[in-house]
Amino acid sequence: MAAATKEQILDTAEELLVEQGIDGVSLRAITQAAAVNLASVHYHFGSKEALVKAVFVRRIAAVNRERIALLDAAESEAGDGPLPVDRIFYAMFAPAIQLSQDPRRGRRFMRLCGRFYAEQADYLEAVFEEEFAELVQRMNRAFRRAAPHLPEKELRWRVHFAVGAMAHTMMDSDRIRRWTQGLCDPTRVEETIDAMVRFASAGMNASAANGAGGGVR
Amino acid sequence: MAAATKEQILDTAEELLVEQGIDGVSLRAITQAAAVNLASVHYHFGSKEALVKAVFVRRIAAVNRERIALLDAAESEAGDGPLPVDRIFYAMFAPAIQLSQDPRRGRRFMRLCGRFYAEQADYLEAVFEEEFAELVQRMNRAFRRAAPHLPEKELRWRVHFAVGAMAHTMMDSDRIRRWTQGLCDPTRVEETIDAMVRFASAGMNASAANGAGGGVR
């Protein structure tokens, strides 16, 4: 059956890509683990590159749709007023981290997403921009309204830092659990999201730079 | 001359590793760009793996020594009292980000460091633990004293998020500059550090979770 083979390849590729990275996993390893023929990848996808893209897009599109849906809900609830910062961050973090509640593929993909972001493969850069364009615009606009006192530059920096905190957590669930002896465990999803929202919101709500260069030391 | 060849290989490898990742760059590319013979790598380092390790350790050891020196200075200045949170974060961020002031190798290595952290190559994991063991211990102790009211779990999460913000910035200097049309530019080092310290300190100083599960929504 055709469709079954294609999905089998996608699932197995996603699993192995998480564990070993794009360059670390070969088509032979994928097809062998999926119990399909080596040539099936090229028959169904065209190339390894296209397979990697397909693995990524299949899930990230759903996550970003959910993020935008959460933004929509929050905005219609807020009427004409600005959104609370923590609601925006919740919309940003929750769908990605929550995906880990799917015990089968979720946790794998959570790490894969961070991994893709880190690998910076050229052909993934375009996919990134396309899949994130609308979301980034919506997020920036929401933050702008939520923190109108903040200089644009400072606001962008803080969004960037918050994305970093999230990406780090997505990419790294094993390491943080190990280094804290299980105290911090990203598989406890709601707890993780709550801590992340608290941290990022407090960071975003901090007072801006006082004058020129006024930092520590 | 022996030493010159070895350093030439290290420098060139660092440069190319940043641009193309560990698996993306071949020994042939490195040795050709360095204008040395292919076999020199194995003569001086033993293997590609050992070369990669050497590239990493050469700089990260210096950065972590500087971090600990900053902690020492802050602690002797503070006497018996706890350190301000922003001083701890400054000690954590500044040496890594400041390395980018070296216009020759600095910026490259800043990205390489984040890249290594993301790649999670098995043989790098051991190097990471060794090179960071002392620093992590010192940092955790300093934060514990600086925020005694904070539950251990919450404290560890926040340190983790702050590390994420830093790693993201280190790994990503091109992307953030591009996405903000130059507004946020990690090559403006002090400005970057200041923004990062403000963000992380505010996140660390946020009030802890109020009761069970009390977050957004």
Place this chain on the structure above:
DNA sequence: TTCTGATTCAAACGTATGTTTGAATTCTAA
């Protein structure tokens, strides 16, 4: 059943990689 298109399969192709080899060359010290 028979035919046609879709799918699977084993095998091979061409290329790039990390590594090794052994001779040639350069440096160092007596």
Place this chain on the structure above:
DNA sequence: TTAGAATTCAAACATACGTTTGAATCAGAA
């Protein structure tokens, strides 16, 4: 200057990879 070690070099080795090929097999409609 010269013996001996250190270093460089061109060439080859073995392997793994993504991709292609063409025949074999399967599915479903006539």
